[in-house]
Amino acid sequence: xxxxxxxxxYPEPADVFVADQVELARHxxxxxxxxxxxxxxxxxxxxxxxxxxxxxxGYLGDHTRDFHSALQTPxxxxxALEDDRYRLLGDVRYFARATTPEEVPEPWAGFRxxxxxxxxxxERSYRTHRDAFRREGRLFMRDDDGAPLxxxxxxxxxLDQLGGYADQGNWADPDLFRxxxxxxxxxxxxxxxxxxxxxxAVPGWHYRRSGADWILLFFEPVERLALLTFDWS
Numbered sequence: 001x002x003x004x005x006x007x008x009x010y011p012e013p014a015d016v017f018v019a020d021q022v023e024l025a026r027h028x029x030x031x032x033x034x035x036x037x038x039x040x041x042x043x044x045x046x047x048x049x050x051x052x053x054x055x056x057x058g059y060l061g062d063h064t065r066d067f068h069s070a071l072q073t074p075x076x077x078x079x080a081l082e083d084d085r086y087r088l089l090g091d092v093r094y095f096a097r098a099t100t101p102e103e104v105p106e107p108w109a110g111f112r113x114x115x116x117x118x119x120x121x122x123e124r125s126y127r128t129h130r131d132a133f134r135r136e137g138r139l140f141m142r143d144d145d146g147a148p149l150x151x152x153x154x155x156x157x158x159l160d161q162l163g164g165y166a167d168q169g170n171w172a173d174p175d176l177f178r179x180x181x182x183x184x185x186x187x188x189x190x191x192x193x194x195x196x197x198x199x200x201a202v203p204g205w206h207y208r209r210s211g212a213d214w215i216l217l218f219f220e221p222v223e224r225l226a227l228l229t230f231d232w233s
Contacts, residue, residue, distance in 0.1 A: 001138070001155060006035035008046075009139070009158060010130040010207075016048045018085045027095040028052055029126045031207045032158060032200075036219065039163045039199050046084040047226050049159075049217045051204040052077070054095055056118035059176075060230065063107050067093035070191040071227060076177045081224040089225075125209035139206060156206045166198040166216055171231040188218055188227055196220045196227055204230075 003009050011033045013025035028050040036043035052060050059075040061068060069090030071078025077094075079086035092098045097115060106112055128146045133139055138155040140148040148155075165185045166172075172179060178189045188196045196218035204211015212230035219226055 001157060003032075003158060006038040007158060008033040010133055011048065015084075016050065016086060018082055018087045021086070021088055021092075024086070024088060024092070027054065027092070027097060029122070029208065031202070031204075031215075034159075034162070034200055034217075036199075039219070040197070040221075043219070043221060045081065045224075047081065047199060047217065047219055048086060049200055049202065049215060050086075050228065051207060051211045051215055052095070052230075053119040053122045054097060054115065056115050061094055063096050063104055063111075064094050064099060066103070067091040067099070069094075071225070074176050075171065075173070076188075076227065076229050078225055078227040081226055086226060122208055122210065126207065129208050141205065142209070144209070157202065158206075159200050159202045160214070161202075162200045164198065166201070166218075169214065169231045170233065171214070171216060171229045177229070188229075190220045190223065190225060192223065194220050194222045196225070 009032050011030045013022050013030060016030040017024045031049050031051050033046045033048045036045050036047055054060050055062065060077065061072060061074045072090040072094045078089055080089055093103060096104060097119060129142055132142060132146055139158055140155045143149055167184050168186050172186045179186055180189055190196065199217040199219050201214050201216045203213055204215050213233040214231035216229050
């Protein structure tokens with residue numbers, strides 16, 4: 001419920017993305033930065049849990065397959081960590097909002113207009129939640145005017161889970177990303193064959209009005225890769 005040491009809530013984009021990719025903040029909201037040593041004492045540096053503004057419907061990356069890469073597939077998004085900041089390992093046109101109609105024709109009439117409206121609503125909501133947290137020091141789900149929803153007095157968790165293992169869920173689809181399974185446990189595997197370790201998870205809608213039901217963050221310590229996926233109940 002409170003950050004303490006090792007967590008930085010609503011970090012600035014310049015502290016999350018490398019200097020030549022700070023414009024990624026148009027597509028990704030920084031929610032919380034995590035000291036990797038909180039998960040494994042052998043690890044050093046910071047990693048970031050971010051929330052895409054897309055999708056309005058379906059999976060992130062559903063309509064941009066010409067611009068996918070090894071760590072950018074439907075519902076999966078990866079980065080290299082450079083001096084504790086993210087570098088997108090692929091084309092920014094993985095995000096539909098970064099494409100032109102010539103590059104990605106509308107999958108249905110009104111798709112782009114609806115996506116732009118959805119993202120603008122999410123941006124306003126994110127700023128409302130962020131500014132309120134910075135004033136009050138506690139995270140609440142809020143309405144469009146910034147008032148806490150449901151009469152809550154205790155707020156919501158900054159993270160649902162920190163460390164440990166990720167249980168299977170709707171996110172664990174081996175058709176979308178290479179996964180390995182051991183009973184109820186599951187983890188992604190890097191293109192080089194290295195296992196990712198689970199870092200943390202939280203609902204995206206703790207930090208703005210809507211978002212994935214669970215955003216899961218993984219780390220691969222050999223190549224220092226960060227990987228996110230999104231569970232939709």
